[in-house]
Amino acid sequence: MRAPSLTCVHREGLSFLTDQALEREHGILIAFTQRGGGCSRAPYGSLNLAAHVGDDPVAVDENRARLMQSLDIEGLRSRLTTCEQVHGRTIRFVSGATAGLGAFARHDGPPPVPGTDALVTVETLTPIMLLYADCVPVVLVATGPRRGAAVVHAGWRGALASLAGKAALKLASEAGCETRDLIAYVGPHIGPCHYEVDAERLSQFIEAFGTIAAAQGRLDLGAVVSESLSEVGVPLENVVRAGVCTAERTDEFYSYRAEGVTGRHCALAVILEPWR
Ligand SMILES: [Zn+2]
Structure with missing residues (x-):
């Protein structure tokens, strides 16, 4: 298999990181969005996709519609x-019956x-x-013969609980493959450069994951997540990291x-x- 990669694509006024070869060769589309090109006002400017942060739900739904259009999946x-x-440890499987939960920010839609903190699916068009x-x-993907995908949210609690590794095990089991066949994409997150934590928390991580958890005395969540994937058998060469610090790039x-x-x-x- 070719090496997975992330590149920035600009389309219809939006920008996102994706792996175009993954889409072309395996029919799986992934994206990590940037914040430009939306209609939300400060402090949410501008492509805010979350319904729970106090933004106008009408703006959030318009932003979600723009995103779907930009990804050509409207x-x-x-x-x-x-x-x-x-910030928990629950991983849920999304079937055809649960597709569309939380699709809309407006209050009359089905709730999320x-x-x-992790969704796994083998359902197409979901x-x-x-x-x-x-x-x-x-983002974790299984490229087949049975295709699957998972998306994981790992803050420090999720990282410490190896949520990404656990989601990889769940995805491999649902897709009927080995974890060594999975590809993992680690998107933009706060880097060790901007992530000071107290000594007690840092030592918790070093105890669980070794010294890779710390970079210059600060917590390196990306390294911890990569290690949690490696521990369950996802090869390091199948793990792609965006390498962008969100606190540094608020633009x-x-x-x-x-x-x-x-x-x-x-x-x-x-x-x-x-597909095929
Ligand atoms: Zn930083």
């Missing part, structure tokens, strides 16, 4: 599936999947989307630590159809 707007993220401002976004991404009240960018994955 026909799947009502199947977009989101979850209520709680409750209390969940975009799964999680939301971030500093926490680590992880392109949202950062809770740098901005306080702000919007959320997303990680999204969808298995396209028909």
Whole structure:
């Protein structure tokens, strides 16, 4: 298999990181969005995709529609599936029956999947989307013969609980493959350069993951997430990291630590159809 990669694509006024070869060769579309090109006002400017941060739901739904259009999946707007993220350890499977939960920010739509920080699916035409401002976004894909995808939200609690590794095990089991066959994309998140934590928390991580958890005395969540994937058998060469610090790049991404009240960018994955 060719080496997975992330590149920035600009389309219809929006920008996102994606792996175009993955879409071309395996019919799986993934995206980590940037914050430009939306209609939300400050402090949510401008492509805020989250319904829970105090932004106008009408603006959020318009932003989600623009995103779907930019990704060329506008026909799947009502199947977009989101979850209520709680910094917990719950991983849920999205079936055809649960597709579309939380698709709309407006209050009369079906609510998102409750209390969940990772979604896994093998269902085609069912975009799964999680939301971030500093926490680590992880997209996992199984390229076949049975295709599958997972999106994980790993803040420090999720990283410490190896949520990405656990989601990899779940995805491999649902897709009927080995974890060594999975590809993992680690999107933009707060880097060790901007992530000071107290000594007690840092030592918790070093105890669990070794010294790779710390970079210059600060917590390196991306290294921890990569290690949690490696521990369950995902080869390091199958793990692609965006290598962007959200707190440093608030022009392109949202950062809770740098901005306080702000919007959320997303990680999204969808298995396209028909395929081969
Ligand atoms: Zn930084």
